[in-house]
Amino acid sequence: MTTLCTSSDMRGTAPSNSVARKVVTVTILDTASNGSATAGIVGRILTIVADVPNLTGAGTLAIDIKDEDGTAVFAQKAAIAENAKTVVQYQAAATPHGAIVSGTVTFTCTASAGAQTGDQTINLIIYYI
Amino acid sequence: MAVTAITTLDNRNVSPSCPVACHKVDVTIPDESDTGSSTIGFSGRVVRMTVDVPALDGVATTVTVTLKDEDGTTLYNKASIAEGGKTVDAGMVAAATPHGVVFSGTMTVTVLASAAQTTAAVLVSVMLYII
Numbered sequence: 250m251t252t253l254c255t256s257s258d259m260r261g262t263a264p265s266n267s268v269a270r271k272v273v274t275v276t277i278l279d280t281a282s283n284g285s286a287t288a289g290i291v292g293r294i295l296t297i298v299a300d301v302p303n304l305t306g307a308g309t310l311a312i313d314i315k316d317e318d319g320t321a322v323f324a325q326k327a328a329i330a331e332n333a334k335t336v337v338q339y340q341a342a343a344t345p346h347g348a349i350v351s352g353t354v355t356f357t358c359t360a361s362a363g364a365q366t367g368d369q370t371i372n373l374i375i376y377y378i
Numbered sequence: 379m380a381v382t383a384i385t386t387l388d389n390r391n392v393s394p395s396c397p398v399a400c401h402k403v404d405v406t407i408p409d410e411s412d413t414g415s416s417t418i419g420f421s422g423r424v425v426r427m428t429v430d431v432p433a434l435d436g437v438a439t440t441v442t443v444t445l446k447d448e449d450g451t452t453l454y455n456k457a458s459i460a461e462g463g464k465t466v467d468a469g470m471v472a473a474a475t476p477h478g479v480v481f482s483g484t485m486t487v488t489v490l491a492s493a494a495q496t497t498a499a500v501l502v503s504v505m506l507y508i509i
Contacts, residue, residue, distance in 0.1 A: 267421040270482035295423075296480040298451050334451040340480070342473040374447070376480040378423075 268295075268376050275358045277369040283359040284369075292377040294323075294348040295340040300372040303332040306362030310371065312337065313357040314348050323348035327361075347377070398425075399508045405489040407500040414502070415488040422508035424454070424479040426468045430503040434461040436493025443467075443504055445479055446486040454479045478509075 269292065277284040294314070301310050311327040323344075329335050339347035358371045399422065407414040424445065431441055442457040459465045470478040489502045 268423060268480055268482040269421075295477050298447060298449070300449065300451075334449055336451065336453060338475055340475055340477045342476065345476045347477075374449075376482060378477075378480070 268378055271375045271377070273356050273373045273375060275356055275371045275373060277358060277360060277365050277371070279367050280364050282363045282365065283357055284371075285355050285357040287353050287355050288375070289352065290354050290375070290377060291351045292349075293346045294350060294375055294377045295338070296347075296376040297326075297337045297339065298334055298374040298376075299329050299337055300334045300374070301329060301331050302369055302371065304360050304362060304369060305365045305367070306360075308360055308362030311359045311361065312373070313359070314350070315355045315357070316350065317353050317355075319355075322350055322354075350377075397509070401506045401508065403487045403504045403506060405487055405502045405504060407489060407491055407495050407502065409499045410494065410496060412492075412494040413488065413490045414500075415486050417484050417486050418506070419484045420506075420508055421482040423477045424481065424506050424508055425471050425477075426466065426507040427456075427470075428464055428466050428505040428507075429456075429459050430464045430505070431459060431461045432500060432502070434491055434493065434500060435495045435497050436491070439491055439493045441492070441502060442490045443502075444488040444490070445481075446488060447481065448483050448486075450486070453481060453485075 273286050273288045275284050275286045310329040311325050313325050314323050316322050326337050356373055401418055403416050403418050405414045405416045429443055439461050441459045444452055445454040446452055454470045456467050487504050
């Protein structure tokens with residue numbers, strides 16, 4: 250049972266700093282080693298939970314985030330385990346605001362082992378403020 | 379120069395610039411079990427929690443509190459929380475995670491005791507402070 254203790258409203262949400270959640274599905278097609286998907290996001294991406302399937306070949310996954318001009322807005326996140334759900338942090342001491350984006354954002358997932366056999370679906374659960 | 383008393387902006391005791399929501403999540407560990415869980419829906423960043431643990435069965439029994447998302451992915455984990463008192467933990471805010479646990483949706487709070495509770499069900503309260 251959950252009980253609201255004190256809050257300035259009754260929704261269970263911090264009034265001024267609520268977090269948005271968006272799921273972006275990226276598909277790496279058969280014989281390809283990477284795939285991309287876009288999403289409109291205005292804000293600061295702090296955390297992404299990457300749901301990575303069992304990839305072809307022993308390897309990991311990398312995530313790149315680019316703006317509408319194709320410019321990388323954050324350093325690539327690599328070595329994300331396959332066949333697992335991994336919490337990937339964009340917030341850090343050096344980047345307390347995470348990945349700052351405004352507009353159409355492209356998420357690219359790349360399998361380190363190269364070409365995949367069959368389509369691979371990766372879900373990115375994006376939390377941003 | 380006159381001195382003006384500092385007063386709050388309203389009577390809700392809420393910081394006007396950075397409101398904090400506080401939610402109490404009660405988790406029951408059933409009799410003959412070592413774990414229990416409860417869910418809470420919210421949108422925000424968990425920056426602190428206080429865990430109220432009663433006396434437990436077993437010798438020097440501790441509990442582990444885990445915060446999970448809707449898919450069961452662990453977002454935060456705090457182990458070795460002592461029995462018989464309240465423990466404050468702000469470990470989710472660190473150099474690598476200055477915003478704490480960032481979340482939106484239905485969170486599952488799981489409490490795991492280091493020993494099974496064999497006398498009766500046990501209630502553990504987890505207070506989450508969310509900005």
